């Protein structure tokens with residue numbers, strides 16, 4: 001694929017399609033966009049106002065207060081870090097892009113994986129080695145398949161040099177247990193791979209007793225961790241990302257290359273955002289309370305959507321982090337074929353055009369296009385207005401709130417109609433009425 005032929009990222013393209021269709025009067029439930037639909041709390045808005053005075057370009061890798069705060073953030077998570085290891089950026093997407101540019105060789109990706117890794121790799125003519133995720137979790141290649149895949153890649157003349165892990169994962173909403181991460185770290189060591197650990201969902205673990213094990217705990221000298229505030233604090237539009245580089249000669253040389261690229265592309269993270277990031281990454285109590293409430297909400301709604309899809313007979317890993325579910329409708333293949341659904345593309349189309357549910361088919365995530373899988377972003381169900389979203393955040397039982405419950409019921413009807421064709425006309429009328437009320 002040449003840079004001239006780059007189509008827009010599928011999740012952004014779907015979001016724009018949904019906006020156009022809604023404007024044209026079509027009611028839709030939008031589960032297609034990986035955004036946490038939550039409002040900005042006052043304590044963050046206040047910081048942004050204070051940060052308005054930071055109008056200089058500033059240091060390429062971030063101002064020292066901001067980098068110190070990021071170092072503290074990692075250190076509190078068991079990864080001792082000093083400020084010089086950190087790079088701040090306008091979102092983690094550009095840091096990942098700069099890493100793809102700075103690293104030679106082929107990139108190993110789990111299948112499925114976030115929609116952007118592969119296009120970014122292709123932009124720099126990097127070959128991609130896809131390895132399917134293990135059954136119990138997404139975001140990582142199955143360690144049992146990784147070594148044979150690396151051998152095959154080498155036989156084919158490729159030089160795999162980096163391995164991307166996503167913990168927790170988009171699209172599956174799950175995260176790898178420590179034992180799996182340890183095995184992958186050992187393989188990375190044996191095969192001399194640099195690990196890029198995308199931990200942007202790290203602070204959204206549904207079970208407060210749970211934790212993410214970073215590969216940087218096992219192979220710190222060969223792990224770059226990327227993260228940002230787009231997901232945990234729902235600040236995607238503010239564009240705040242950061243990365244932690246290994247504290248080694250090679251790690252800091254890689255960081256210099258990334259900073260060099262940054263100097264030619266984004267110059268620095270916007271000054272007001274450095275103010276926000278410095279404050280947020282120091283994690284004051286009000287921010288931790290807000291994060292805990294957001295995480296409770298993500299967990300409750302993801303579990304409710306999981307129940308809906310599992311209730312139709314789909315196979316689906318129970319979500320453990322982030323705000324996604326990734327159902328597999330293979331058990332329904334026979335019945336879906338009667339509706340003309342043969343693969344993830346026709347499944348995505350049917351859900352959008354016939355049932356008014358926008359999701360992204362598994363093919364966008366590098367999954368087998370013949371499989372009947374899709375990703376649903378459950379965080380889109382919290383409400384359209386700030387008021388509804390605050391209600392959801394503050395509720396002890398958000399799925400019982402009328403605006404969320406009605407959407408879940410509508411979703412349930414839509415999925416039921418996939419398996420029970422006879423019930424469709426009555427349900428269709430009910431679904432359409434419910435959608436008109438809420439979308």
Ligand SMILES: Cc1ncc(COP(=O)(O)O)c(C=O)c1O
Pocket residue numbers: 034090091092093094114166169170198200227228229230236239240241
């Ligand atoms: C796994 C993953 N990594 C990175 C990003 C990029 O986020 P941002 O550029 O907003 O930091 C996303 C956003 O969807 C994501 O899902």
